[in-house]
Amino acid sequence: MFIRSKGVLALGLLFFLSAGCSSTDSFDRVSTMFTSSFSDPEQSVSIQSSNIEYAFTQKDQHPEKLLIQVIDDAQDTLDISIYSLTERNITNSIINAHQRGVKVRVITDRSQSEGEAQAKRIHQLLDEGIKVKENTHSGLMHHKTTIADRSVATTGSFNYSAAATKYNDEVLVVIHDNVIAEYWSDVFQEMWLDQERFAAISL
Template sequence: MGVCCSQPARSGSYDFKSNYAAPIVENVLFFPDGKMPCRSIMGGNNVVCKRDVCVFTITCNEIADEISAAHKRGVRVRIITDDAQRAAQGSDVDRLKAEGIAVRDDGVISGYMHHKFAILDKTILLNGSFNWTRHAVLGNYENIVVSNSTMLCSTFQGQFEELWLKFDKALSSNLQYV
């Protein structure tokens, strides 16, 4: 996997559940890392209930395929993304939406939806500079902090819920954003 501060480098999917049994664990993954497939950052089959993803873009097909597979297994998946990036060439977001995954974007709101975080089963937070692109894994200097801190997970989950409501087009269609 990526270069970690507490785990040796290895390739393959990472078993988040068994590696994060301690009360508070924080780990850092550094990129580029040609040994780490894109899909292994999302917890593989270890995520059983819910994935909330809030990212600027998703263009790494392996990450998108892993998200799709989780959805097909019955994992509840919600994605918030930037409206311009959603429609950009190479984006996997509309494909995921077509497969039935709930997707919202920032629409007419000025500025970018530039977050890069995911909450897995409400208990694991992935957050950092990591763009969800193939180039982020293989070319860019990026990082992901992985934590099971209840406080961090709860705080990021709150931010996700706030944005999920804010970007609901049915609720916000009559609002003006500056």
């Protein structure tokens, strides 16, 4: 089950649920709350009445299916920055997007890529000609984000792993908003071009 609703997003504090609001609460009230909390446009972006979908693993809402739908709907570009990528169906969906002509780029975390399960998925992507980069800096590349066609962005705690789809307490949030998706695309592009902090993975 996917839940689609009208919501408000403030970057860095995405989950209106954390404010004690259910999906049936007044989103105008939630919007007012977040808008009044963030007044500096350089520090945050507040969007009223954005289309938001979310899915919780432990509510049997299958975030992996919601993510795969976003990937399958991509027509032109697919930028993925993901800490952990080990789930087979998600990997296959990324490969399918590439095979139908979508420009796919992936950034992941070096420490995760050293694990056997993720190394296998990364090699699948590389075998298909998909470009993959990993961080070379000392911190983690901890994003869990997919941006499709510069118009849809996903985030949340959800890693692209079997554990996240079955066992963990996870949430995936999908934001249908051009302003947000374009900004996140720009951030991804900066990461992709940063040769000091990221490097290509090769076979």
